[in-house]
Amino acid sequence: MTTTTLSQSPAAPLPAPSLAELFFVFFMISIVAFGGVLPWARRRLVDERHWLSEDEFLNLLALCQFLPGPNIVNLSIAVGARFRGIAGSCAAFLGIFGAPFIIVILLGASYERWGDIESVRGALIGVSAAASGMILAMAAKLALPLLRRRPKEAAPVIALVFLCVALLQYPLIGVLAVFVPLSIAIAWWRRA
Amino acid sequence: MNDNGLLGRLAINFLTISLLAFGGANAVVPEMHRQAVDVAHWMSDREFAALFAIAQAAPGPNVMIVTLIGWHVAGLAGAFVATGAMVGPSWVLTYGVYSAWSRFRHLPWLATVQNGLTPVTVGLVFSSAFLIARAADTGLLAIAVTAATGALCYWTRLNPLWAFAAAAVLGGAGLI
Numbered sequence: 001m002t003t004t005t006l007s008q009s010p011a012a013p014l015p016a017p018s019l020a021e022l023f024f025v026f027f028m029i030s031i032v033a034f035g036g037v038l039p040w041a042r043r044r045l046v047d048e049r050h051w052l053s054e055d056e057f058l059n060l061l062a063l064c065q066f067l068p069g070p071n072i073v074n075l076s077i078a079v080g081a082r083f084r085g086i087a088g089s090c091a092a093f094l095g096i097f098g099a100p101f102i103i104v105i106l107l108g109a110s111y112e113r114w115g116d117i118e119s120v121r122g123a124l125i126g127v128s129a130a131a132s133g134m135i136l137a138m139a140a141k142l143a144l145p146l147l148r149r150r151p152k153e154a155a156p157v158i159a160l161v162f163l164c165v166a167l168l169q170y171p172l173i174g175v176l177a178v179f180v181p182l183s184i185a186i187a188w189w190r191r192a
Numbered sequence: 193m194n195d196n197g198l199l200g201r202l203a204i205n206f207l208t209i210s211l212l213a214f215g216g217a218n219a220v221v222p223e224m225h226r227q228a229v230d231v232a233h234w235m236s237d238r239e240f241a242a243l244f245a246i247a248q249a250a251p252g253p254n255v256m257i258v259t260l261i262g263w264h265v266a267g268l269a270g271a272f273v274a275t276g277a278m279v280g281p282s283w284v285l286t287y288g289v290y291s292a293w294s295r296f297r298h299l300p301w302l303a304t305v306q307n308g309l310t311p312v313t314v315g316l317v318f319s320s321a322f323l324i325a326r327a328a329d330t331g332l333l334a335i336a337v338t339a340a341t342g343a344l345c346y347w348t349r350l351n352p353l354w355a356f357a358a359a360a361v362l363g364g365a366g367l368i
Contacts, residue, residue, distance in 0.1 A: 030252045037253050066306060067289060069282020070255035071216045077286045089287055097279070100252025101259055105271055107246045108263045115242065119364040125238075126337060126363025127245035128328035130355045133341030134248065135218055136321040140346055143314045154311040161315025165222045166322040169230065172212050172223035176312070180214075184308030191304055 016083040017051060019091040025049060026076050026095030037072040037096070045079065052079070072096060153190055157183045198266050199273045201232065206258060206277035213282070215313030217255035221320035224261065234265050241327035249356050255279075334368050 017025070029040050038061070046057050060082075064074035073096065080092030114120050146154045161179055164170045205227050213220045221244065228234045235243070243264060247257040255278060262274025325338050341355040362368050 032251065062306070063290065064286065065215070066302075066309075067282060067285050068211050068213045069216075069279070069285065070213065070253050072253045073255060073279055074282055074286040077283055078290045081287055081290050086287070089283070093279075093283070096253065097275075100250060100256050101271075101275065103252070104247060104250045104256045104259050105263055105268070107250055108243070108260045108271075111242065111246060112264070115239075118366065121242075122366050122368060123360040123364035124242040124245050125328050125330060125334065126359035126361070126368045127249055127356050128241040128324055129334040129337040129363075129368060130341040130352070130359035131245050131248040132321050132325035132328060133338040133343075133355070134345045134352045135221075135317060135324065136338065136342040137345035138218065139314060139317040139321055140342070142310070142317060146310055146314060150307075154314070157311035158315040158318065161312055162318050162322070165316060166319035169222070169226055171226065172220065172316075173208070176212055176214075179312050179315075180309065183312050184305055187304050187308035188301075191307075 017049075019084055019087055022080050022084060022088055023091040023095040025051075026080075026092045027099060030096045030098075030100050038075075041072060041075060051083070150190070153183075153186045157186070195266060195269070199269060202262055202265060202270055202274045203277045205232075206262075206274050207281060209258075210278045210281045213278075214309055215316060217253070217257065218320050219313050219316035221257070222316065222323050224257065225323050228261055228265075234261070237327045239264070241324055244324055245328075249353070249360075330368055333362070337362065337368060 025044055029037060029044050032040055042057060045051050046054055052060065060075060060078050061071070064071045064078060067074055073093065076092040076096040077089040080087075080089035082088070084091065111120075111124075115124070143154075143158060146158075157179060161175060164175045164179075165172065209220050209223055209227075212223065225237075225240055229237055229240050243260040244257050247254060247260055250256060258278040259271045259275045262270035262272070264270070266273070325335075328334055328338075337355075337359045341352065341359065344350055344355050345352050359368070
């Protein structure tokens with residue numbers, strides 16, 4: 001996958017990053033990452049720092065997407081743990097979460113204070129509309145390869161989950177209890 | 193409800209949601225919306241959409257919506273409790289599973305499980321987009337903003353923040 005002409009000696013073992021470096025790199029990822037952290041995380045961890053190879057990053061990402069919880073938070077914990085155990089995962093987590101935590105609380109406080117002003121309310125409605133478009137694009141990017149590869153299995157599950165969650169507003173726990181085993185059973189039955 | 197009751201309720205809500213969050217934070221937005229707006233009546237549909245917009249426009253992981261809900265419900269303590277409840281379980285799981293991962297990641301059933309989970313996740317993310325769009329729906333121009341941002345994010349590599357800024361200006365001027 002990687003272009004060997006450009007990257008210097010691939011997989012040369014580097015000294016494990018220190019706690020401060022773990023914190024700092026994830027901090028830098030968090031403050032530049034608008035609208036999705038993953039592309040930035042890949043760039044810093046793989047291309048710039050060479051902490052992980054492309055393959056390692058993809059494997060780790062697969063694990064983090066497989067486990068419940070916010071993917072990028074899981075990723076910071078796993079990367080921290082890989083190099084520095086528990087302390088490393090704390091450092092990386094604080095790095096990715098600390099600054100955004102403070103920033104959103106400041107923004108939330110401003111909203112409670114000025115949210116009633118007509119133009120602020122209007123601006124937020126505008127941003128909500130745009131944000132839903134961004135999520136829509138993300139859903140489409142996930143859906144299309146899936147629909148191309150396994151249209152008959154994937155399409156009914158996507159449609160039924162949407163019906164139950166978005167339109168009928170059923171509790172998620174019940175929806176998952178039905179559709180996760182069902183979808184896994186279908187995937188097992190149709191496995192290549 | 194007193195403060196401790198409120199914090200306890202936040203904690204239970206987000207502990208549950210955390211364990212259901214296969215496919216990341218955006219997959220559980222509909223459940224957060226259902227709990228905060230329809231079940232607990234902590235905020236209106238509009239307020240939820242506004243908090244979601246703030247979380248998306250701010251830098252960092254999109255799970256920050258959880259911090260904002262906690263903040264809105266019970267101040268700083270609420271923000272800490274909600275965030276801790278959302279992140280704690282996945283922390284323990286990730287840390288625990290990571291050590292075993294290298295041994296069992298090549299097992300064939302794992303790929304099957306993942307193949308089964310993906311369509312469910314996609315359905316959930318579509319639901320998130322739908323619910324936020326509906327809350328922000330004030331007419332044709334709002335729909336146009338959603339569609340335009342979607343197209344921009346899908347077909348170009350432009351930073352979505354530009355679309356957010358343009359939408360904020362249009363909305364602030366009272367056009368949306």
